Amino acid sequence: MNVRLYIWQRLTAALMAPLVLIHIAVIFYATHQGLSAADILSRTHGSVIWAAFYGIFVAAVAIHAAIGVRNIFSEWSPFKGRGLDVFVILFGMALAILGFRAIAALVLA
Amino acid sequence: MPEAHSELSVSLWRGREDGRYQTYAVPRRENQTILDVVTFVQRHIDPTLSYRFACRVGVCGSCAMTVNGKPRWTCRTHVSKVVGKDTGGAQLEIGPLENLPVIKDLATDMAVFFAKWQDAKGVFAPSKTRHDPIEQISPASPARRAADAAIECINCGVCYAGCDTVRWNSDYLGPAALTRALTLVNDVRDGGNPARLQAIAATGGCHACHSHQSCQELCPQSLNPTAAIAALKRRTSAAYLKGELKR
Numbered sequence A: 001m002n003v004r005l006y007i008w009q010r011l012t013a014a015l016m017a018p019l020v021l022i023h024i025a026v027i028f029y030a031t032h033q034g035l036s037a038a039d040i041l042s043r044t045h046g047s048v049i050w051a052a053f054y055g056i057f058v059a060a061v062a063i064h065a066a067i068g069v070r071n072i073f074s075e076w077s078p079f080k081g082r083g084l085d086v087f088v089i090l091f092g093m094a095l096a097i098l099g100f101r102a103i104a105a106l107v108l109a
Numbered sequence B: 001m002p003e004a005h006s007e008l009s010v011s012l013w014r015g016r017e018d019g020r021y022q023t024y025a026v027p028r029r030e031n032q033t034i035l036d037v038v039t040f041v042q043r044h045i046d047p048t049l050s051y052r053f054a055c056r057v058g059v060c061g062s063c064a065m066t067v068n069g070k071p072r073w074t075c076r077t078h079v080s081k082v083v084g085k086d087t088g089g090a091q092l093e094i095g096p097l098e099n100l101p102v103i104k105d106l107a108t109d110m111a112v113f114f115a116k117w118q119d120a121k122g123v124f125a126p127s128k129t130r131h132d133p134i135e136q137i138s139p140a141s142p143a144r145r146a147a148d149a150a151i152e153c154i155n156c157g158v159c160y161a162g163c164d165t166v167r168w169n170s171d172y173l174g175p176a177a178l179t180r181a182l183t184l185v186n187d188v189r190d191g192g193n194p195a196r197l198q199a200i201a202a203t204g205g206c207h208a209c210h211s212h213q214s215c216q217e218l219c220p221q222s223l224n225p226t227a228a229i230a231a232l233k234r235r236t237s238a239a240y241l242k243g244e245l246k247r
Helices: A003-032 A035-046 A048-076 A080-108 B036-047 B079-083 B111-119 B142-150 B164-168 B177-183 B193-201 B212-216 B224-239
Strands: B007-014 B021-025 B063-069 B070-073 B090-095 B102-103
Touching: A003 A048, A048 A080, A048 B164, A080 B224, B007 B111, B007 B177, B021 B036, B021 B193, B021 B212, B036 B063, B036 B079, B036 B090, B070 B212, B079 B090, B090 B212, B090 B224, B142 B177, B142 B224, B212 B224
Parallel strands: B007 B090
Antiparallel strands: B007 B021, B063 B070, B063 B090
């Protein structure tokens, strides 16, 4: 880990801390209110706020997790160097694609 | 007096990396240090035992070894501290420092450890000539206080041997080298900070530290390398954000 990756990881962690709390609060609210999938989708459909909230969340997760996985591999396995960098970039992109696809389903469906 | 009649069962590492522990019986004495025990074996039982020491008073940093699983300075570690007052059949296991290649028995090759001090630019870089007046530094100034971080370091390698990150990441500069770097970062007479900050912000530098704090717990001089490394993380992050580090 160098200073650039360190700053990105701390920055995304700081961003995710409140987002995770809000995300959990929303889950509690939805389950306590007994909201159905249709109820939830009707509220999120076309919502710029939910799209922005989960859009930032997904971007932060993709960056944070990719850097973390890179650290774990470089310290705990012989998998290092350029190959590892390419792997974690693909891993982060996969997380981002999955996340943005889910957001699209929430907001655009 | 009863201590004089009791014996210690001492297992010492013999050989290189592929060596093994061998057990010796050493008389228990009052105020006996771990270094005394090792020296007894070498002088009275097996003169081929290799180990390293010099000053015997906790100044030179030569005699660190792994004692019952923990790296310690052996000249200032009393046997009673490790095995307790009950010496009946007390067990001691003494090995070479971890995270360093073993030369033979209890002596490790410290070349990597010292090379990393160089890699962290742990060398004073003069910014003035002999014709300039001597810099007046207030002992109370924040920079001078921060420079205290490594002034009492004796280069014993205990923090390096006890560091999990060093064990996992062979590129990591280690607590001692980074603490030394912080002292120089805060030395107002030093002119080497651009290169130093670049070196400690790179892969294997201060950002590799996981803040496990083993260095702080084990340091025989009660220094706090974890805090020094945290200070370097802040310092290099600020330098990076200001564009002072090469990308």
